Amino acid sequence: MNGPVIILVQPQIGENIGIAARAMLNCGLTELRLVAPRENWPNEKADRAAVGAFELMAPVKVFDVTRDAVADLTHVFATTARDRKMAKAVLHPREAARQSHAQLARGAKVGYLFGPERAGLENDDLTLADSLVNVPLNPAFSSLNLGQAVLLMAYEFYQIALDLEPARLDLHGSLPATKAELLNFFNHFERALEECGFLRNEAQRPTMVRNLRNMWQRAYLTEQEVRTMHGIVKELTTLRQNGVKNSKM
């Protein structure tokens, strides 16, 4: 997958670079650039925090100034935590992800710009960007770690790439029960309730039966589970008979 280049401007802490790399690769992004990192590069703490991510990514490129780091890009999004007095669109990360996919689809080269841990990007760097991106967070506690900011941006990009499946019920090879199988079980179950006297209140009986059937329906039973429930109901009945037998001896 061809994705945005991640550019960390003046990252202060080696470990954060490693965490960012790990988050990138989690989301299929493989191009990392650094602008004037405070610590030496390559960096041992970054390597440890990346838990192997660097080996699966393109070689990290290091630049002296942001201008050079974005020179070959055609569309740059700059992340910012604070409100910046700039006449630029401020996007939600999800919208930035959408636009990135659209840009990449027509051959653009896209970059995401992140500032230093404490101060964020300087105005000169923001000026290089096409749009700003702001993550909406709890206004009373909105400071985000650099690695986590990279993760959220990369995550949104990766999720757009998938055709979002809201839910899937994994039955691991077991088939859902057919309606016929369900009805068959309902009848068996209700016969047992009948015999044990649970349905003795004639007036409440139809509601009772309907509610129980609704409850079973919601469980979305598999064929196997229907067989199991047949077995349970049967054993309870058989045992009752055995109990009777035993008591006769």
Add this chain to the structure above:
Amino acid sequence: MNGPVIILVQPQIGENIGIAARAMLNCGLTELRLVAPRENWPNEKADRAAVGAFELMAPVKVFDVTRDAVADLTHVFATTARDRKMAKAVLHPREAARQSHAQLARGAKVGYLFGPERAGLENDDLTLADSLVNVPLNPAFSSLNLGQAVLLMAYEFYQIALDLEPARLDLHGSLPATKAELLNFFNHFERALEECGFLRNEAQRPTMVRNLRNMWQRAYLTEQEVRTMHGIVKELTTLRQNGVKNSKM
């Protein structure tokens, strides 16, 4: 804002608890519970990593077992990285967030369950959950740090708050059963299965019990339905005794 409770099961590293707390508060979540943390609690490394988050959150509660940590909850989502052989819905974090909002809107108490850093949640803990949640990531590099997993779940919850959807499952005033009520019923049900001999195969027994619990969980039982099922199990048992009595006469 009333949001999901975050439950970290056997977190191994104090720092990760702090990072998780910070991510929670970034997204407006303030209730953290720990199950058997490996390091002592309170924990200095957690405090440092939280950069002040704990002071703005509810006091962290510590439990010995997961069962107790979810006892007062009505809907639990369990995060899992690996494929688990369980007949439970597997949701995208965004769908889990949507469902959480719907649940909370009608008075449910929701929890997000996270396993230990290396191993993830055990099957017994997954069995306590209503649904599993899986973050789609690069299959070639999908391991996510605990703090980052918490961040993604909390982030999705917070983003949905901006664009809320109405509730889906109409329980007509009936409350969903709490986990404690469910466990109480499971125990009653399994005792009955024990007595009637259904669980006689010792080797298959744990799987059997787990599968049945998963089946009940999927039914999303109400308080009323749990009472009804108690009644059904009890009557089947009582009737068996009556049968014995009658046969003596």
